[in-house]
Amino acid sequence: MGLATRIIPCLDVDEGRVVKGVKFVDIRDAGDPVAVAKRYDQQMADEITFLDITASSSARDTMIDVVREVAAEVFIPLTVGGGIREIDDIHRLLLAGADKVSINTAAIVRPDLVTEASQYFGAQCIVVAIDAKRCGNHWEVFTHGGRKTTGIDAREWSVEMARRGAGEILLTSMDRDGTKDGFDLELTRTISDAVPIPVIASGGVGTLEHLAQGVLTGGADAVLAASIFHFGEYTIREAKTHMSERGIEVNL
Amino acid sequence: MHRIVVVDLGTGNLHSVAKAFEKVAPCAEVEVTSDLLRLEKADRVVLPGQGAIGSWFKALDERQLRNPVLSVLSSKPVLGICVGMQALFNRSEEDGGCEGLGLFDGEVHRFCRSVDRRPQLKVPHMGWNNVRQSSDHPVWRGIPQDSRFYFVHSYYALATESSSVAATSDYGGEFVSAIARANIFAVQFHPEKSHEQGLKLLENFVCWDGDA
Numbered sequence: 001m002g003l004a005t006r007i008i009p010c011l012d013v014d015e016g017r018v019v020k021g022v023k024f025v026d027i028r029d030a031g032d033p034v035a036v037a038k039r040y041d042q043q044m045a046d047e048i049t050f051l052d053i054t055a056s057s058s059a060r061d062t063m064i065d066v067v068r069e070v071a072a073e074v075f076i077p078l079t080v081g082g083g084i085r086e087i088d089d090i091h092r093l094l095l096a097g098a099d100k101v102s103i104n105t106a107a108i109v110r111p112d113l114v115t116e117a118s119q120y121f122g123a124q125c126i127v128v129a130i131d132a133k134r135c136g137n138h139w140e141v142f143t144h145g146g147r148k149t150t151g152i153d154a155r156e157w158s159v160e161m162a163r164r165g166a167g168e169i170l171l172t173s174m175d176r177d178g179t180k181d182g183f184d185l186e187l188t189r190t191i192s193d194a195v196p197i198p199v200i201a202s203g204g205v206g207t208l209e210h211l212a213q214g215v216l217t218g219g220a221d222a223v224l225a226a227s228i229f230h231f232g233e234y235t236i237r238e239a240k241t242h243m244s245e246r247g248i249e250v251n252l
Numbered sequence: 253m254h255r256i257v258v259v260d261l262g263t264g265n266l267h268s269v270a271k272a273f274e275k276v277a278p279c280a281e282v283e284v285t286s287d288l289l290r291l292e293k294a295d296r297v298v299l300p301g302q303g304a305i306g307s308w309f310k311a312l313d314e315r316q317l318r319n320p321v322l323s324v325l326s327s328k329p330v331l332g333i334c335v336g337m338q339a340l341f342n343r344s345e346e347d348g349g350c351e352g353l354g355l356f357d358g359e360v361h362r363f364c365r366s367v368d369r370r371p372q373l374k375v376p377h378m379g380w381n382n383v384r385q386s387s388d389h390p391v392w393r394g395i396p397q398d399s400r401f402y403f404v405h406s407y408y409a410l411a412t413e414s415s416s417v418a419a420t421s422d423y424g425g426e427f428v429s430a431i432a433r434a435n436i437f438a439v440q441f442h443p444e445k446s447h448e449q450g451l452k453l454l455e456n457f458v459c460w461d462g463d464a
Contacts, residue, residue, distance in 0.1 A: 001398065001422065002381065002382065002423070003379050003380070003403075003423055004379055004380045004381070006378075046379065068267070071267055072271045072274075075268070075271075075275070075445060075447055075450060075451060076446075076447055077404075077442075077445050095265075097267040097268050098265065099265050099268070119304075120303075121263070121302075122263070122302050122303030123406065124303070124378070124404040125265075125302070167378070168378065196372060197374055198376070198378050221374055221379070222379070251379075251380040251400045
């Protein structure tokens with residue numbers, strides 16, 4: 001009984017199509033965001049996150065249509081990240097049916113965006129995404145997929161973002177992302193202890209035990225993963241069963 | 253045919269509320285509007301809300317909807333969601349203190365983020381939590397006791413009249429997650445985001461005649 005730890009599958013979307021090889025054998029069109037989201041909904045995902053990786057700004061509106069279509073069929077919370085620059089971008093996504101937006105680079109370029117967005121729409125729909133990489137004895141905030149450092153300390157940045165009204169931190173370890181070696185638990189614990197808002201751990205999940213460790217050792221309030229779910233290695237339900245066996249409260 | 257109006261106060265994601273009703277009541281006419289005439293013609297009304305309660309009341313007054321909404325609250329089946337539930341109480345401590353509509357006795361408080369607490373109580377309360385039904389209301393029909401629903405809020409309600417409490421939940425202590433009286437049913441969680449049980453609740457609301 002009580003609040004359950006959330007398990008969140010993340011989908012990369014490019015010009016309206018799911019990419020990075022989602023391979024559900026029984027879905028005819030694995031690139032269709034609606035079909036994939038429905039599958040995760042059936043598996044009892046607690047939320048779904050879409051990351052818009054569309055490079056051309058002219059194709060950006062496609063994401064609005066994707067959100068609208070998914071929101072008409074899937075009745076769990078939807079978060080959308082990628083390419084959000086201003087208040088109007090957020091407004092359009094929320095109107096289309098997104099419940100939260102995830103802001104990354106724009107928060108670094110103009111931190112006031114987080115303050116304004118939180119005041120305008122409420123902290124509950126503002127997620128700040130932080131890409132962190134270990135530098136000596138601390139972690140720094142990186143941009144451009146981990147290629148460029150900002151020189152900002154990740155712990156200080158997460159505290160600052162919470163103070164400005166972020167409702168949640170999506171924390172990705174750029175050292176672990178794509179490695180399948182598990183979350184950076186030390187990073188996760190550091191940030192989770194530093195902020196009064198929920199922290200979603202991301203980056204590096206290769207096994208179900210990694211998910212459990214993110215919560216038990218890292219202190220994460222939610223765990224996000226992509227490839228272990230997309231390739232059909234594990235279902236969300238299997239992940240929840242494992243976490244439950246490890247004594248974690250889940251929504252099964 | 254049912255005419256359902258989702259009151260549009262310009263905040264949050266109302267698309268999902270409307271879509272969820274279209275899903276459970278395909279024959280119903282679902283409108284997201286702040287138009288007075290539409291509100292009058294509706295046979296049931298949804299009072300949603302996200303964000304700060306001060307902005308919610310400001311939007312209500314800017315659209316001159318306070319009296320029409322009060323009138324609806326005394327006459328038609330109404331479903332309050334999130335801030336749409338909190339607004340029904342006497343008072344909220346959000347936004348430096350804010351008077352509510354006063355239809356239910358009780359107050360709305362902020363979850364306490366105590367730094368000394370381990371593990372820390374994270375605010376907002378965000379995610380799937382159990383809902384313990386404390387009344388046998390038609391809107392709960394077919395929904396198992398202690399089912400989980402999706403919550404996202406930083407303020408919670410405490411009612412002073414226990415007869416109006418339809419459900420409670422626990423997050424660092426017990427709070428009111430649903431209230432009901434006569435034609436009003438209101439919930440702190442988001443049924444439109446709560447998967448099967450959430451849709452079931454909305455379906456029950458559509459079928460409910462407004463008698464508790």
